[in-house]
Amino acid sequence: MQSALLGKEEAKKAIALLRSSYKDAHYYLDFKNDIDLVVAAIISAQTRDEVVNSITPALFSRYRTVQDYARADEAELAGYISRVSFAAAKAKNIIRTCSAIMERHGGKIPRTMEQLVELPGIGRKTANTILINAYGIVEGIPVDTWVIKLSGRIGLSGSKDPEGIERDLMGLVDREDWRNFGYVLKAHGKAICQSQVPLCSKCVINKLCPKNGVAKNR
Ligand code: SF4
Incomplete structure (x- = not known):
């Protein structure tokens, strides 16, 4: 054996x-810019990619910038992602993450692992995903x-x-x-x-x- x-x-x-x-x-989630990617990566936890890709077009039309998400009404945002698991918690995390990006990084998505993992709802997996797919920076797998x-x-x-x-x-x-x-x-x-x-x-x-x-x- x-x-x-x-x-x-x-x-x-x-x-x-x-x-x-x-x-x-390749990475399976659809996105057109770095904030789309951050949001898609957060909502994809324990959710099939096909489900995420089916809801993000409407979500990305409603919210276009980090500031849009930072100012979002939590219940409305949760409604846009209601088909994913833990929608309420993920809506809260998206708002907290984008508020932190506004406050700490002037609205720009950080480009380092250290800064990304300090954001609420962003662990090493999501940080690696953002660095690789938004910036082409490879720090891990x-x-x-x-x-x-x-x-x-x-x-x-x-x-x-x-x-x-x-x-x-x-x-x-x-x-x-x-x-x-x-x-x-x-x-x-x-x-x-x-x-x-x-x-x-x-x-x-x-x-x-x-x-x-x-x-x-x-
Ligand atoms: S990798 Fe998976 S499918 Fe392939 S031999 Fe191992 S258990 Fe089977």
Whole structure:
């Protein structure tokens, strides 16, 4: 029986195979500017991208600037995002985040990890997402629920917390690939390594993966 963690060489082979299988993997949320991106990233927590993309056109027409969100009526804003989970809490966070951006940064979205994670509702995953997709700045790998699940299944990380997983992946993935490796894992999860019943017989890394054939519901 294989260990639950891959050795470094095997892990690098698995990463290379996944990268070449999902060359078009990219960030899935729609946005036209950096404030759209910040808001989409906040409301996407525990919500499918398709649901987020279905509600953001109306939201982005109603609110166009950081100031618009900072001044928004919380109940009205929550109404625009009512189809996402935790809409009321997310509306509150968007208003608090945009108020903080107005007060601390003159209405400009910060360009550093340190400044972003001090904003309410912005953790490292969202900060990485904003830096990569708004500014092309790569400081780490965004770790979402797909990345957490697949990193454990494939044996790329033994950590349970997102920061530990990100650290492990940063040690395995070439730096120039940090920007999209999370999206590669997500694409693999949606296409093949599905949550309930992974399609291991069709998987490009099934000869390397320690959970080949035994990952059901794990
Ligand atoms: S072999 Fe199965 S569990 Fe492992 S990555 Fe492929 S689909 Fe997922």
